[in-house]
Amino acid sequence: QITLKESGPTVVKPTQTLTLTCSFSGFSLSTTRVGVGWIRQPPGKALEWLALIYWDDDYRYSPSLKSRLTITKDLSKNQVVLTMTNMDPVDTATYYCARRLSNPSFPFDYWGQGTLVTVSS
Amino acid sequence: DIQMTQFPSSLSASVGDRVTITCRASQGISNYLAWYQQIPGKVPKLLIYAASTLQSGVPSRFSGSGSGTDFTLTISSLQPEDVATYYCQKYDRAPHTFGPGTKVGIK
Numbered sequence: 415q416i417t418l419k420e421s422g423p424t425v426v427k428p429t430q431t432l433t434l435t436c437s438f439s440g441f442s443l444s445t446t447r448v449g450v451g452w453i454r455q456p457p458g459k460a461l462e463w464l465a466l467i468y469w470d471d472d473y474r475y476s477p478s479l480k481s482r483l484t485i486t487k488d489l490s491k492n493q494v495v496l497t498m499t500n501m502d503p504v505d506t507a508t509y510y511c512a513r514r515l516s517n518p519s520f521p522f523d524y525w526g527q528g529t530l531v532t533v534s535s
Numbered sequence: 536d537i538q539m540t541q542f543p544s545s546l547s548a549s550v551g552d553r554v555t556i557t558c559r560a561s562q563g564i565s566n567y568l569a570w571y572q573q574i575p576g577k578v579p580k581l582l583i584y585a586a587s588t589l590q591s592g593v594p595s596r597f598s599g600s601g602s603g604t605d606f607t608l609t610i611s612s613l614q615p616e617d618v619a620t621y622y623c624q625k626y627d628r629a630p631h632t633f634g635p636g637t638k639v640g641i642k
Contacts, residue, residue: 451631453579461571461579461622461633474629477536510578514626521569521626523590525578 416440418450418511418526425532426501432531436494436511443469443487443494447515450494451522452485454507462507467494468516503533537562539623541634547642554610556637558623563603567627570599570608573636574619582621583608615641 422434434452441448451466465485467473475483484497494511508530512522538561548554558568566586571579581590583599586606596611610617618641623634 460636463631463633466629466631476630519567519626521581521584521624523581527578
């Protein structure tokens with residue numbers, strides 16, 4: 415059974431750095447083709463793709479947020495960590511992590527429940 | 536970067552109606568197009584991948600078509616449990632952009 419779960423602070427202050435952890439089970443990020451990504455959704459708004467990391471350490475970022483994002487993986491803990499610097503109230507959103515496969519390419523098939531992050535002083 | 540658009544942005548239809556949602560990519564993406572359903576308050580759920588392949592467990596009233604830049608999601612007979620926002624997403628190469636969503640309601 416594949417599961418993913420996001421964890422991190424529920425409130426951060428403007429200009430602070432957000433660190434979110436995706437803990438997963440039922441698959442391994444050392445397995446060929448596997449990737450874990452982050453997607454966010456501001457309240458009442460659309461989904462926005464943020465970042466992805468793959469089994470081979472390849473990674474990709476949203477061009478509009480690239481300068482603020484870092485994605486890493488910890489194989490021993492089955493975790494993927496996303497950091498986002500210089501948080502602003504417009505970054506208030508539910509942040510999801512999700513799994514995808516590549517080669518051949520496949521979309522996000524398993525999602526975490528999401529974690530709401532509010533940016534407020 | 537390739538932009539994704541959807542239309543309409545919202546629609547209301549009667550139970551049993553046929554509903555069609557359109558997604559357009561600003562450049563060709565072959566068939567690397569997925570559709571997700573997000574019921575209010577819930578996590579997005581993968582419905583269709585490769586433009587027309589139903590994910591396991593998805594009711595057969597859902598179907599997808601298209602290739603290149605123009606894609607459609609069709610619900611052949613709208614059910615009350617289909618009330619949701621539907622998103623398309625390109626997944627050929629990063630960035631894996633989502634469309635703005637189409638909100639589907641019942642009249």
